[in-house]
Amino acid sequence: MIEIRFHGRGGQGAVTAAQILAKAAFYDGKFSQAFPFFGVERRGAPVMAFTRIDDKKIRLRSQIYEPDYVVVQDPTLLDTIDVTSGLKKGGKIVINTNKDIKLEGYDTYTIDATDVALEVLGLPIVNTVILGAFTGVTGEVTIDSLKKAIMDTFPKKLGEKNAKAAEVAYNMIKEE
């Protein structure tokens, strides 16, 4: 079973990202589950969301403490939160930042998702962009399934734009 943790701020769509990833895995023929960290956070506050992916039906209902992957949607979170908490040794972490960051002991990937989002979507909403990067980095889901999952999460036009944004990020990170 693969476990992924998303870090974001309330309103940035971390929960939606976790759900889209779960959908994408399902379209790949796998079983999946996604859930938010059940907090009391409001818009702007740090939030977490989780995805589990497995080849068999997922029955586990506890929270995720030792993820295989971590996704960080907002670089400012790095200052206040231990984003690598519990991350498995050598685990991959994908961070939205325009800086070159390396986190000791982990496979760190960076992408300026805000820039991509502004360019493709015209909005600084990074959740689909960073999912594209995550897909490129990990290969845990296929880019086609990710795009499909994005398309059926948003209304038609918005879905197309977001799928495009994910693909741009996917290609960018692949080329690195």
Place this chain on the structure above:
Amino acid sequence: MSKVKIITGTSAAAEAARLCDVDVISAYPITPQTTCVEKLAEFVANGELDAEFIKVESEHSAISACIGASATGARTFTATSSQGLALMHEVLFIASGMRLPIVMMNANRALSAPINIWNDQQDSISQRDTGWIQIYAADNQETLDSIIQAFKIAENEKVLLPVMVNLDGFILTHTVEPVELPDEEEVRDFVGIYEPKHAYLDPDRPITQGPVGVPSCYMESKYNVQNAMNNAEKVIMDVNEEFAKKFGRKYGNGLIETYNIENAETVLVAMGSVCGTIKEVIDDLKQEGKEYGLLRIRTYRPLPINHIREALKNAKNIAILDKDITFGMNKGAVYTDLAGFLKDKKTTNYIVGLGGRDIRQDDIKEIMKHAEKAEDGETKWMGLKEQ
């Protein structure tokens, strides 16, 4: 055509109500149920469900309007959680006493104070004696399937009791996972149309519903409810079978579900989503050559006493998990219910997951180990921090 969607538990509940073509919905928002009524409001607003949605000003009015609607002959659905369910309390007795087959989704959440929006089962457990059938779902698929079954159970002429389908707050309500949505036509064929013979208000048949139950009739009236509960046991099993035949899924015998119980001396008894985690642990330990079993109580009311006793007949150590507490007794309600008819067994009670305290696999392992050795019968509060 059935189709699989990745949806939350509350969406699954809303989808079930839509598939059952409910006539009247009356509900009030409360975390973590809210997304269910939002979804239903959306269905009605988009014409995907032809129903009247009464946007009441409280849960008390929600269930009261449900009674009015059901007593007029409409298929009626509501949803709530925690404080909302507690606010409904007095009216819940009235729904069962009037024999109205209302179906409710309850998102299990802790009760104040301190205020807490997270999961435990104190809310529905506290409504144990209201005469409602109580089903506890273990995942989102079961939530959807149970609500469909609930209408068929509730509206059965031998039953005619309201049904509460419980799902763990956040753990299921806010988790997305694959859920198969059965074909609408097939569901409607399965549940049929609600055509009450006993209770409906019609000027051409002026009946009096909810009269004064004088001492000469009150006991009989309540005995009727108990009889209906007795009948419900078989009806729930039959509906579970019938559902399996039509839709290919079943939940134990409808009343209880067992897992690896035949190989195990130590058996855990639990309700709701934690059973998934327990199964996972059982499978892990099996690989290490250790055998543990699970008895999941799916139907808490009627409590299937004979089925539980039979399932546990070979168990040596019985660990009963409660997401609730009976203050002043230091036991959970499930434990106190079961202890009465498992007198010859060694039973230990574990209070778990109150107010959203996560139940980890390690907690389950600890319970298993503890139950094997426990002698004193003391209740153990799992994960309690030192004060």
Place this chain on the structure above:
Amino acid sequence: MVTVGTIIYEPGNSTNKTGSWRVFKPIMDKDKCVMCENCFIFCPEGCIKEKDGKFEIDYDYCKGCLICVNECPVKAISSIREEK
């Protein structure tokens, strides 16, 4: 046997004879009555009924409140002590 849901299926079957409650008894003088309907519409029991164009008091149910006596504009209803 108590019905399912304790429902009463026979409308208006409250046939218990509340006339036995009476201490005073209204007596209607049909000749004086002008059919103004005051007694009829003010009776809490609905036991003043029209029969053959005249009002009659149904003593099976009249509790003897004497509203009719008090509201009759032509004094067609008088009261006496109930004899038991």
Place this chain on the structure above:
Amino acid sequence: MTEKQFPREEYLASGHRGCAGCGAAIIVRQALKAAGKDTIVVNATGCLEVMTTPYPETAWRVPWIHVAFENAAAAASGVERAIKVLQRKRKKYANKKINVIAFGGDGGTADIGFQALSGAMERGHNMLYIMYDNEAYMNTGIQRSSSTPLLASTTTSPVGTVIKGEDRPKKDMAMIIAAHGVPYVATACLSYPEDFMNKVKKACEIEGPAFIHALQPCTTGWKYDPKYTVKIGRLAVETGVFPLYEIKNGEFKITYRPLKRKPLNEYVKLQKRYRHLTDKDIEMLQKYIDERCKLLGL
């Protein structure tokens, strides 16, 4: 008078257990004669419910439901919407206009049922709510409600050595409901059956929520000879204690205007709940009533 003024059909059967001279029974008889057969009654817990339905007997000849004390308006909401959806989806109650009438006492309406009532009125259900106001909790033995008038004695607003009767004025339910913007609000009294029944008819005909605040003299709670139920109701109106008006689509209209308002004394002297009043008390009350009548243009 040759033409029949009032319908002969009875929808509340004799044999109910109301007190001799019960005003609530008169209100129900009159209201149902006006509403007719195609009516469903929702009843809050209270005297009316208790006295009419000791199982297995019922005084009701229309379909009737009682759920609890504080939720008649909510239960009626459910009945009304169920009729609507069943007419639409299942062709039940086809081609029939069904009146949904809720009866609640002052406690079940102005106090414990206030929230449910406010919700139902605000939501626009096509129903009529009739508050039969006997100005205290009569079913439990004459305790004060928010509808108990100033200085009236009840068991929880007793005449003591320090406090003499109810110390708060009566809550104005009709105006509160009018503020909800519902299409029809009226006050009524059983002593004016034509006026009351006209209002019930209008309330049933109008689309949307309607509310009638009906004053109901209570022989037991107000402590008077049962034969005076109608007379005391009439005096309440003639003195201006309980003015009769309606507010139809926002338009206020006095429906009965006494030629000359009678002095309050005539009203209070018949009721033992007021027997402790001094001349000064009556003067104070008279002034209070005069001011209120002035506001209404009476």
